[in-house]
Amino acid sequence: QVQLQESGPGLVKPSETLSLTCTVSGYSISSGYYWGWIRQPPGKGLEWIGTIYHSGSTYSNPSLKSRGTISVDTSKNQFSLKVTSVTAADTAVYYCARDVGIPATGYFDYWGQGTLVTVSS
Amino acid sequence: QSALTQPASVSGSPGQSITISCTGTSSDVGGYNYVSWYQQHPGKAPKLIIYDVSNRPSGVSNRFSGSKSGNTASLTISGLQAEDEADYYCTSYTSSSSVVFGGGTKLTVL
Numbered sequence: 001q002v003q004l005q006e007s008g009p010g011l012v013k014p015s016e017t018l019s020l021t022c023t024v025s026g027y028s029i030s031s032g033y034y035w036g037w038i039r040q041p042p043g044k045g046l047e048w049i050g051t052i053y054h055s056g057s058t059y060s061n062p063s064l065k066s067r068g069t070i071s072v073d074t075s076k077n078q079f080s081l082k083v084t085s086v087t088a089a090d091t092a093v094y095y096c097a098r099d100v101g102i103p104a105t106g107y108f109d110y111w112g113q114g115t116l117v118t119v120s121s
Numbered sequence: 122q123s124a125l126t127q128p129a130s131v132s133g134s135p136g137q138s139i140t141i142s143c144t145g146t147s148s149d150v151g152g153y154n155y156v157s158w159y160q161q162h163p164g165k166a167p168k169l170i171i172y173d174v175s176n177r178p179s180g181v182s183n184r185f186s187g188s189k190s191g192n193t194a195s196l197t198i199s200g201l202q203a204e205d206e207a208d209y210y211c212t213s214y215t216s217s218s219s220v221v222f223g224g225g226t227k228l229t230v231l
Contacts, residue, residue, distance in 0.1 A: 036220075038167075045124070045225040046159070046167065046210050059218050062122060095166055105155040106212040106220035109178060111166035 002026040004096050004112035012090075012119050018083040022096030022112060023076070029054045030074045034099035036108060037070060037081045039092040047092075051104040052079055059104055086119045093117075125150065125211055125223035132229040138199040141226045143211030144192055149221055151192035155214035158187055158196045161225075162207045171196060198228070206230040 008020035022035070029035060036051035050060035052070045060068055064083065072079040083090055093116050097108035126144040133139040143150065143158075150156055156174045159167035169178055171187040174194060184205075186197045194213070198205055211223040 038222075046161075046222045048212070048220040048222055051220070059220075061219060062217065097166075101155065101157075101172070101214070103214070103218065104220070105153075105157070105172075105214040106222075107157050107169060107172045108159075108167070109169050114166055 002098065002110040004098065004110055006094060006096050006112045006115040008115065008117070010116060010118060012086055012117060013121050014087055014119055015085055018081070018086050018090060018117055018119070020081045020094055020096075020115065020117070021078050022080070023078050024098075025077070027098070028074075029072060029077050029079065034101070034104040035072065035079045036097050036099045036104070036106075037068075038095045038097060038108070040095070040114075041089075041092045048106060049081065049083075049094075051099055053104070088119050091117065091119045122215060122217065122219060122221050125213060125221055127209075127211060127223040127226045129224070130227045130229065132231055133198075133201045134231045135201050135203065137201050138197060139201060139228065141196045141198075141209055141211075141228070143194040143196070143213075143223045145194075145213055145221070146192055148216040149213040150189065150194050152216060153214050154189070156187065156189060156194040157212045158185075159210045159212070160205075160207045161210065167210065201230055203230050
């Protein structure tokens with residue numbers, strides 16, 4: 001079955017760059033669908049960060065003001081997220097997920113377990 | 122982009138039906154039939170329960186149903202069960218080719 005697993009540092013210093021990778025198993029990213037990142041600050045709601053297609057086409061939440069970048073490495077069956085100039089407001093559980101919508105409509109059918117990233121000095 | 126508007130909380134007794142609303146604009150909910158709903162239990166990843174306004178993924182109980190009128194989408198849960206107690210989120214595709222979530226609704230089964 002399809003499985004997604006987030007990985008990356010759990011603690012990032014303010015003003016630095018948050019970097020996460022999502023490794024997909026049970027499905028080849030090159031086969032299709034979109035792949036997205038969603039985050040959830042502690043005790044708060046979900047926020048869509050962005051989505052990428054295997055070709056590299058990306059769609060991002062304008063609220064991140066270009067701080068967020070999503071990339072894909074089909075050879076490793078992974079996609080990644082970078083958020084620059086982080087602040088405490090970027091502290092959240094970060095999820096990666098598969099979007100089966102056409103276009104990328106936010107129909108996330110498989111999710112990773114989520115990884116908590118804390119921004120603190 | 123602004124989050125879609127959902128009630129902060131709703132409640133109901135076992136066996137009853139409840140409805141959660143999700144209000145957006147003509148640039149998102151009202152403009153497309155690309156509305157989905159998620160159920161999230163504490164400490165767990167969200168689970169897709171409705172897509173395309175009213176379609177259920179395989180394996181999702183038919184007690185969950187969705188609809189839309191104008192700029193407002195709705196999720197109805199019939200025959201409430203204790204296991205339905207969770208947070209529920211709506212999403213919509215937008216005219217900016219982006220996705221927006223609702224603020225979330227906490228469902229309490231009394």
